[in-house]
Amino acid sequence: MAPNLPPFANTPIDDIPKIVEEVRSTFFTQKTKPIEFRLRQLRKLYWGIVDHEAEIIEACKKDLGKSVYETQLSEIKWVENDIIFVNKNLEKWAKVEKPEDIPLTNYFMRPRIRKDPLGCVLIIGTFNFPINLTFGPLVGAIAGGNTAIVKPSEQAPASAAVMQKILAVSVDPSCYRVINGGIPETQALLAEKWDKIFFTGSANVGKIIAKAAAPTLTPVTLELGGRNPAIVTKKADIHLAARRLLWGKIFNAGQVCISQNYILVDKDVVPTLVAELKSAMADFFPNGAKESPDYGRIASNQQFSRIKKMLDNTSGKIVIGGTMDAEQRFIEPTVIEVSDPSDSLLTEESFGPLIPIMPVENLDEAIRIANSVHATPLGLYPFGSKDEVEKILTEVRSGGASVNDAWTHGVIPTLAFGGVGDSGSGSYRGRASFDCFVHRRSVTTTPRWMEKLLAVRYPPYEGKYEQYAKMSVSKPNFDREGNIKFGFIRYILTLGSGSAKRGILRAAALAVLAVALQIALGRTARA
Ligand SMILES: NC(=O)C1=CN([C@@H]2O[C@H](COP(=O)(O)OP(=O)(O)OC[C@H]3O[C@@H](n4cnc5c(N)ncnc54)[C@H](O)[C@@H]3O)[C@@H](O)[C@H]2O)C=CC1
Numbered sequence: 440m441a442p443n444l445p446p447f448a449n450t451p452i453d454d455i456p457k458i459v460e461e462v463r464s465t466f467f468t469q470k471t472k473p474i475e476f477r478l479r480q481l482r483k484l485y486w487g488i489v490d491h492e493a494e495i496i497e498a499c500k501k502d503l504g505k506s507v508y509e510t511q512l513s514e515i516k517w518v519e520n521d522i523i524f525v526n527k528n529l530e531k532w533a534k535v536e537k538p539e540d541i542p543l544t545n546y547f548m549r550p551r552i553r554k555d556p557l558g559c560v561l562i563i564g565t566f567n568f569p570i571n572l573t574f575g576p577l578v579g580a581i582a583g584g585n586t587a588i589v590k591p592s593e594q595a596p597a598s599a600a601v602m603q604k605i606l607a608v609s610v611d612p613s614c615y616r617v618i619n620g621g622i623p624e625t626q627a628l629l630a631e632k633w634d635k636i637f638f639t640g641s642a643n644v645g646k647i648i649a650k651a652a653a654p655t656l657t658p659v660t661l662e663l664g665g666r667n668p669a670i671v672t673k674k675a676d677i678h679l680a681a682r683r684l685l686w687g688k689i690f691n692a693g694q695v696c697i698s699q700n701y702i703l704v705d706k707d708v709v710p711t712l713v714a715e716l717k718s719a720m721a722d723f724f725p726n727g728a729k730e731s732p733d734y735g736r737i738a739s740n741q742q743f744s745r746i747k748k749m750l751d752n753t754s755g756k757i758v759i760g761g762t763m764d765a766e767q768r769f770i771e772p773t774v775i776e777v778s779d780p781s782d783s784l785l786t787e788e789s790f791g792p793l794i795p796i797m798p799v800e801n802l803d804e805a806i807r808i809a810n811s812v813h814a815t816p817l818g819l820y821p822f823g824s825k826d827e828v829e830k831i832l833t834e835v836r837s838g839g840a841s842v843n844d845a846w847t848h849g850v851i852p853t854l855a856f857g858g859v860g861d862s863g864s865g866s867y868r869g870r871a872s873f874d875c876f877v878h879r880r881s882v883t884t885t886p887r888w889m890e891k892l893l894a895v896r897y898p899p900y901e902g903k904y905e906q907y908a909k910m911s912v913s914k915p916n917f918d919r920e921g922n923i924k925f926g927f928i929r930y931i932l933t934l935g936s937g938s939a940k941r942g943i944l945r946a947a948a949l950a951v952l953a954v955a956l957q958i959a960l961g962r963t964a965r966a
């Protein structure tokens with residue numbers, strides 16, 4: 440029997456300042472700082488999630504038509520595994536760190552790096568992986584010793600209500616709270632003072648967040664969207680490319696910010712790619728996507744209309760799929776052959792199961808189009824030979840990249856995840872989640888006995904520079920042309936090459952030459 444879901448209700452706007460004040464003042468009680476407290480809260484959150492698995496599954500079904508399998512993989516087990524990983528590593532990460540590269544003269548000041556909590560943080564989530572992308576950052580915030588307020592997306596209301604319930608019953612409510620609502624509630628939150636805002640969502644709202652943070656210089660982590668290219672060359676394995684890129688657009692019905700937004704394909708292999716996509720589609724959904732229990736639905740009528748409009752507006756030709764059902768918010772995985780790089784299917788983020796394919800003359804053209812559509816996308820998916828892939832990775836920027844695959848870099852839970860340029864700033868997950876929510880605070884302690892040595896820094900300065908220079912001024916090992924200068928000993932030891940590797944090669948070549956000479960001389964002597 441399906442579990443009863445808690446109702447979604449907006450937090451009254453008038454209550455928001457009071458809740459924020461409570462959570463903010465808890466930070467100053469120092470309650471969240473001991474590692475043992477953080478670990479205990481994380482462990483309680485873990486069990487809170489475990490105890491509400493059935494409700495999470497039901498909520499994700501209601502919000503997104505998400506299959507149990509996808510909810511387990513990408514929401515429930517994702518966050519549970521993350522908590523277990525943090526639980527195992529937090530003490531190690533939180534240890535005071537000895538910095539590298541400290542000059543000898545500063546050694547006695549015991550330079551070190553503390554990992555201090557930031558304070559009271561705000562986490563604003565999105566709808567597509569509602570639990571993962573909301574509780575994921577929260578795990579980092581708790582691990583970092585912060586207090587936090589979480590604002591789930593109102594576009595996944597069932598999941599938002601379940602998250603509110605889970606936090607209320609599992610963790611300390613004076614430290615961590617859910618505020619539910621839409622734009623007015625988020626605006627009320629943004630009017631408060633935060634020590635960090637962690638936002639996942641669209642670039643447009645990202646700008647609103649950054650603007651709201653600017654007057655108080657509040658740091659922000661922005662996890663935004665992108666128009667991510669996949670590039671398929673003639674040398675790629677087209678069968679694999681088709682299966683993997685199709686997976687990239689059917690998981691969560693394509694509502695994945697790192698999935699490819701469009702595919703640039705060498706014109707010679709377009710027919711093969713389309714045929715392989717057709718065959719992969721039949722393989723994944725033998726009775727069609729609509730009948731499959733594995734294929735999700737679009738989150739809201741608003742998102743459905745937006746995706747439909749994109750398809751209506753294209754000048755491209757649908758070659759696979761194209762059916763829809765507004766009542767069910769169902770959109771079939773749809774492959775569209777596009778011939779114009781300014782087609783809105785390329786230039787706008789579909790955030791749905793649309794798979795535009797654009798034939799190109801060669802790799803240079805593909806790279807040119809990718810760079811002109813979006814110079815700093817969130818993801819990049821090159822399929823081709825080793826050299827072609829290297830060229831693509833070098834010439835096209837992106838937050839992350841998966842070679843010969845769709846968004847695989849985004850499913851490795853302990854790999855830092857984030858955008859670049861306007862696809863986001865900052866990263867999180869695994870250790871990076873902890874780093875995202877702490878300040879690496881450099882600290883020194885100057886011993887009393889150093890006072891005599893430190894006299895060099897006090898006025899009168901007369902005659903002190905030479906003394907200082909002896910201790911602390913470095914000499915360049917490069918000349919005015921930018922060439923590296925070698926010392927005499929280094930020159931001799933490296934046989935005039937300047938590098939150990941080239942020195943060894945030269946020594947080996949000399950040894951071969953000497954042996955050959957010896958053999959030749961031996962032969963001459965015998966003759
Ligand atoms: N980089 C990443 O990890 C991810 C990025 N995304 C991106 O998110 C976008 C789709 O998600 P949406 O939820 O539609 O994004 P969105 O930006 O509309 O909403 C995200 C959050 O911002 C709040 N919000 C919306 N409008 C606001 C306003 N005017 N003022 C203050 N707050 C506001 C919403 O309540 C929601 O909690 C896509 O662009 C997608 O690529 C989605 C998932 C992950």
Ligand SMILES: CC1=C(/C=C/C(C)=C/C=C/C(C)=C/C=C/C=C(C)/C=C/C=C(C)/C=C/C=C(\C)C(=O)O)C(C)(C)CCC1
Pocket residue numbers: 512513517567568571694695696697849850
């Ligand atoms: C099984 C054996 C092996 C190894 C097998 C491997 C490596 C299997 C890999 C399977 C994968 C990658 C399955 C996919 C899982 C999908 C997940 C977890 C989805 C997560 C979704 C997330 C986090 C969504 C994020 C969305 C974001 C950020 C967004 O919208 O932007 C060996 C090792 C080969 C040995 C033999 C056995």
